[in-house]
Amino acid sequence: MARVKALLRRIPFNQRQSSDQVIVIDEITIKPESRELWIENNAVALTPKEFDLFFLLAKNPSRAFSREELLERIWGADFYGDFRAVDQHIKNIREKLKKAGCPFNPIQTIWGHGYKLRGKKKTNE
Template sequence: MNASTESRKILLVEDDERIRLEVLDSLQAAGFTVSVAATLAESQEKVQSDMDLILLDLGLPDGDGLDLCRSLRASGSDIPIILLTARDAPEQRVRGLDVGADDYVVKPFHMPELVARIRGLFRRSGGKSSTGMLRTDSLWLDPQARTVGRDEQRLELKPREFDLLHFMMSNPGRAWTRDQLIERVWGKSFDGDARTVDLHIARLRSKIEKDPSDPRYVETVWGVGYRFQEES
């Protein structure tokens, strides 16, 4: 964690007062500056002031939290957004990520987990492919030379597989929906569906994983998409 953690400003959008107070308390204890909003209208107002991250509950009394997410992204803002979602609604998570949320936590959540997610998000670059050498455990990727290998062994990847791995390795620990991966790796004009992504992930795993039936690098986020394993 870097030293500037204390100065980070978080907007907490949550309509339930009990949860709001508990989260507020924990976040303040973790050293963040927190302002709260209970309604969509209130949050739209507060987001204008300088915020570093938004914690967004989806079911708000005056509208859908996703609308805030959508309008922020439409206006070009890349402020990190973490969704607070219910456990039994994976499609809600997918929708949230698709409209531009960066991460989600499932209610009821553990406060330490939420704080860890917030710190992780501040640490990460957020959806860009880096140009430096990437390495996770024994797997390495050289974006300049467009080469991938495990330890001393070079691995032969097709260009699209390389792009996919490069993109995911550049953003470790973050869950991507299949639609997001299509958009980021294949491009917006690509006319493929979720199975295209599944197919490429399967091929990628068969090349980079020791046991493709028990993948360690590219992890499935059930019902949502895929995530590149964060270095532990």
């Protein structure tokens, strides 16, 4: 069982089957099936990696992810880049959310560790 779980962790997040649940966190709405992110009535254009990263954080809002874990889950176990790629993607997401009118910064930096999402999550099925 541990081997199967380890193998599943190595599958990049974007290659796993996505949920058709709509996730709502405060003013942010995430539609995984159509890979859309909305702030109130404003669509936010995210790259595929940015969307995967934000969606992973949104699915686990109270969990802090390390940069290494985010790299493994989003980019895959065979990614040989720098973990600062996560920082750059987070920065890009924050800027895009701010431009779209997000009234708060939903991504919280956990210094020395990584990131987590803050806000009240409501899941609509």
